[in-house]
Amino acid sequence: MTQIREDIRFLLNDSVVTTFDVRASDTLLDFLRLEKKLRGTKEGCAEGDCGACTVLVGRMLDGDLVYEAVNACIRFTGSLDGCHVVTIEHLSGADGRLHPVQQAMVDQHGSQCGFCTPGFVMSLYGLWMTNPSPDDHAIEKALQGNLCRCTGYAPIVRAAKAAASGTGVKNDPLVAERQAVIETLNQLADGSRVECKCADDPFIVPANADDLAVILTKHPGATIIAGSTDVGLWVTKFMRDISPAVFIGNLPELQKIEVSDGKISFGAGVTYTQAYETVCRHIPQLAQFWERIGGEQVRNMGTIGGNIANGSPIGDTLPPLIALGSSVVLRYGDRRRNVPLDAFFVAYGKQDREPGEFIERIDVPLPASDDRFAVYKVSKRRDEDISSVCCAIRVKPGEDEMVDEAVICFGGMAATVKRAGRAEQALLGKPIGEASIEQAMNGLETDFQPISDLRASAAYRMLVAKNLLRRFVLEQNDGAGAASVRRGAAA
C-alpha cells in the first residue's frame, strides 16, 4: 500500500520547507517572492523566455545530486517535492563576500540596470559548476534562456570567462554542503505519494510510475505535468484551471534512457538536457538541432514525452522523431500499447491518447549507417525561438544509390507535424540529386497549405520548405555548410 502524505517538502537554500498550503497552480517564483520574501529572483515575462527568474534546482538523478538552471516563473511549487532550490540569496558568503561568478560580473561591468542580473548569475553559476573553463559556444548555450536588454551581452560573456579563470570552488556553498544536501534529499525521499488537497486546486505527486498508472485510472482527466514548460503558461498567461494536476517530473522509472537493438528508449520524463549526450553519441545529426530547442532552462525542464503529448504543430522534436520512425508506448493501468509517432497526431490539439493513458516511453530507431538523415530548423531568431519551419529528412539509398525509402516530415507547415507524402514519393527510385529534388520541391505545393502568422508568411514557409530540400541535396553532395551559415564556422 502506497504511503500518502499531504504536505510537500523540499530544501530551500539552507532550510527545509514543509508546507500543506500549496495549490496545483502555485509557481515557485510567487512562493519565493510573495511567501518567503526572497526578492532577488525577478519576474521578467512569466513564461520562461527571459530568464530573470532563474534559480537552480538540485535533484537526485541515478544516485547523484544534479543542479540545473530552471525558470521559477513556470515551475510549479508542487513539483519540487524532494528537491533543493537554490536562489541568488544563497550565493554570497555570510560575510557578504561575492561568489567568483558574481565578482566577475561586477569586475567586467556585466550589469547595467541589474534586473536580469540575478538570473544571469544563476545561469553562469550553473555553467561554472559543471564546466570550469567554458568556451564561447558553451557560454552562449548556457545563456540562451537569459535576455539582457542593456549590455549587449559582451561583458557578460567576458565575465563568464573571467569567472572560469578564478578560483574559489572550495568556498562554493553547493560544493561545501554537497554531502549534507544529499543526506537531506535522501531523507526527504520517503517513497510516499503526495496528495495536496489545498482548497479547490489539488495536485498529486505519484510515488512511482505504477502509482501514476493507478492515479490516472482514478483521475483520467488530470493534467499530467512533467517539465511544465508549456502547462506553466496555461496558468501564468491564460489562468486556466489545471487541477487535478499530477506532477511526474521526478519519477525515476520515467527517467530511464536505454540503448539497445538499434534503438534508443527514452522514458517520457527524460528532459532534453538528460537526453543530449545520448542523442549526440548515437544520432550526431541531431546534435546542433538539439541545442536549439528552447533555452538552457527550458531544456533542463522540458521533456521529450511532454513535447509529444502536447502535439504542437511546431514541437521541435517531432519531425526528426517521425523521420526516424519512432513510436510511443502508451500505458493505461497495466495495459500498454505501441503507437507509431506519425499516427499519434490526429488533428490540431488532438492526439491518439485516451483519458487515463500516459506516455511511458519513446522508442527511437537509430538511423542505419547508410541512411542520409538531416534536420533543419528555421526561426526568426536562431536560438530560443519557435520554428517557422522545421524539417527532418531521412533517405535510405538502395542499389546503385537509388532511393529506397524517404521520410520527409515538416513542422510549422500544417495544423500538425506532418509528412510530405508527394515529396517523399518524388524521391523514390531516383538518385539523390538536384533533378529529383526539383520534383520533390514541387510536391510540397500539394502536400501543404501553410498559414501566415507572426512567425512567418505562408509564402516564406513554402519557399523555405522547398529550399530546405535543396539544402539537403547540396549537403549530401558537397558536404555540410554548402548551403547554410553556422555560428563559429568562420572563426
Place this chain on the structure above:
Amino acid sequence: MSDREASEAKEITGGVHRPQRHDSGHKHVAGQAEYVDDVAEPNGTLHAYLGLTERAHAEILAIDLQAVRTAPGVVDVLTAADIPAHNDVSPMGKNDEPVFAENSTEFFGQPVFAVVAETRDQARRAAMAAKIDYRDLDHVIDVADAEAAGAPLVTEPLTLKRGDAKAGLKRAKNKISGRMRIGGQDHFYLEGQIAMAYPGEDDEVVVLSSTQHPSEVQHMVARVLGVPSNAVTVNVRRMGGGFGGKETQSNLFAVVAALAAKKHGRAVKIRPDRDDDMTATGKRHDFLVSYDVGFDGQGRIEALDASFAARCGFSADLSGPVTDRALFHADNCYYIPDVQFTSKPLKTNTVSNTAYRGFGGPQGMVAGERVIEEIAYALGKDPLEIRKANLYEAGGRDVTPYHQTVEDNVAPQIISELELSSDYAARRRNIIAFNRDSRFVKKGIALTPVKFGISFTTTWFNQAGALIHVYQDGSIHLNHGGTEMGQGLNTKVAQVVADAFQVDLDRIKITATSTGKVPNTSATAASSGSDLNGMAAANAAGQIKTRLIEFAAKHYSVPAEHVAFEPNTVRVGDRRIAFSELIKQAYMARTQLSAAGFYKTPKIHWDRATGRGRPFYYFAYGASVCEVSVDTLTGEYLIERVDILHDAGQSLNPALDIGQIEGGFVQGMGWLTTEELWWDKKGQLKTHAPSTYKIPLASDVPRVFNVKLADWSVNRENTIRRSKAVGEPPFMLAISVLEALSMAVASLDDYRTCPRLDIPATAEHVLFAAERMRAEAAKRG
C-alpha cells in the same frame, strides 16, 4: 584623521575619466538591488490590475463589471467615473489620452477600468470577467494604409527646407525614387511598468514609480487627482531598464495606483503582466519614408525630397518631437544642397507610440543611409565611396537642413581611422571574390557613420538641478534630477562631484531621485542625463567649495588663491588639512554646507515654425563596420564581425561608455534584424511577449566585436569635463548590419540593384530580397 587622508595620494579613487564600476553592481549581482516590486509593502497593501479592450476601434455600448466586482478578493473597480479631476495623461497637453476609455476604444488593449483587490492574482483574474459590448468601427493599423487613406495627423507636421528641392531634382542628371518601410520596436525593459502609491495626510500621496520622468509623473498624478503638485512626491531609486519606454508610459500606472490609494487609504501597487505591458504601452514609431533623390555622376547628392510618414497610434504622446527628430537626422553626416523633409505623424488604431532610444533619429538616419545605398548601387560603386563624397565639410558644405552649421565635424577622421583599423578595403575585396565562387552563401560588409544631435529639441527641457549636502563628518549626500535606469548616470555624476571636492568616490552617497528634493526636472532622456545633471551637480559642488574657500582663507588668514582642493585634503597656504577636518571647522564657523545646483544648456535655440535655429548644442559621432554571411536559400544569416569607433568626447567613464556602445549597438541590431511587431487583421498585436517578440541573445552578438572610443576627441563645447553624451548615438551604429546584409543580397545581381531591404531584415525579408535580386539577374540574362 584617517590613514587615507594622511597619505598623500596622488589622486582620488573614482574621479572623472576613470573606468569606475556601476555604483550598484555589487547589489545587482547579489539580488540586493531593490526595484519597486521588491520594496516591502505596508500592511494592507492592495493590488490593481487594468482591464483592457478587445477591439481596435469601436464604440463602447455597455460595460458590465458585475462579475468583476463580485470576484474573490475584489475591493473596488475604478472607471472614468471615479476620476476626481482630469481623465487624461497626455504628456503634451493635447487632452487626447484618457486614463480609462469611456465611449470608444481607439486600439486593441486600451484600458477601460482597473480592478483593486487584496492580491495581484485576484485582481488579474477578476479583470478577465468584464463584459464589454462594442459596435465595431473601421480600423487602420498599418502606416502605409493610414497614409493611403489620408488618416488624420495626431500633431502638427514639420517641414525642414533649405534651397529648392524640386528645382534641384529637375536639374539633377540622375534621379531615383523609392520607399522604405521601417518597423517599430518594443522597449523590452526587463523590469516591466510598475508603480506603488502610499496615501498621505490631506491631499498628499507618495508614489514609487519605475519612470524616467518623475516630474511628469508628479504632474500627471496631480492633474488626474485634482491636487496641486506640492501634494505629490515621486521617488525613483532605479529602473530595470527604460530606453524611452518609461518617459511617458509610466504615467498611466502611477496615476491608477495613486487614484486607488487615495480612494481607499491603503497602499496600492500595480504591475501589469508582460503581455499586457507590451499590449498597452507605446513603442518605437514605424515609418514609411518616400524619397526622391537627384545626384551627379560621382554620386554627390544634389537634391533630396523626402516624406516621413509615421505610425503614431491613437494619440499624440511624443509623436511630434519624435517625428521632428527623424527629420533632424535624415541628413546624417551628409550635405544636401537642395533639401526638403516633411513629417506626417499619422493617427492609427494602435497603441500610442512613444520615445525609444534615438527618438525618431534612427528612423530618419537609416532612411538617409538607404538613399546613399541607392546611389551607390545605381552607379556601381562602393557605398563607402558615396558616403565620403557627401560628408559635411567646412566652406559652404556645412549647413544642415535646419540651418545649423556643423562646427564639430569629426566624422571624416572617425571614418578614415575605422576604415584602416578594420581593414575594410581588403576585406571587401575578399568578400566580392568569395561571393563570385559561393553559390548560395553570400557575404557582405558595410561601414556606416553616425552623427547625432545632442539636446532636447524642446529648448526649455535643457535644464537640470542637483542637491548636495556635506555633513559634519565630511560625508556627502548627492541628489540630482536624473534617473538611474542602468546607464550609470548616478556613478558618473558622483564621479564629477568626487572630482570637484577631490574626495574618494566612496565618500559620496548616491540617493534616490525625488521630486521633493529637486523640482521641475526634465526626463532622463535625449542622452542628456550626464550633460545636464553632471553640470548641475558641479554647480552645486562649486557653490559649497566657494564657501569653503572663503571660510578657509578667512580662518587661516591666507589669500583665497592659496586654498586648493587636493586628493582628500585641502591645502590652505602651507597647511594640509584633511577634508573632513576642514568640513568640521567650517560647520563650527556656521558655513552653509548644502547647495542646490542648476544648469541650462547655452547657445541653443529653435524656431519650429520657420525650421531654423540651433536645436543642438553639439553632435556625437561614431562609425561601425559590420560583416555578415547570408544563406540565400532561407534568408538566415550570421553577423560575423563588428568594429566600432565611437566619439564620447573626453569620456567621464570609459567603462560605462563602452557598455552603452556595446549595448546600444546590439539593441539597434535587434531593431534592424529579428524584432518584428506583427498585428493580426483584428488589429491585435500578436508579438506581445518574449516567446513571440525576439530581441537579441548572447549567441546573436558577433564573436568578433571590437569597440573603441575615439579618445582623441575633445568636445569643442564646454560640456561636463568635455565629455559627450552616449546614451542614444551608438544605437544607430547598427545600421551597418542592415547595409552589410543588403550587400550580401545585392551580390546576386552583381551589386547593380539596390535590394531595398526593409526593416526589420528578418530572414524572411532577406530571402524575399534575394529572390528579387535573382529575378533582376535573370531579366538581364
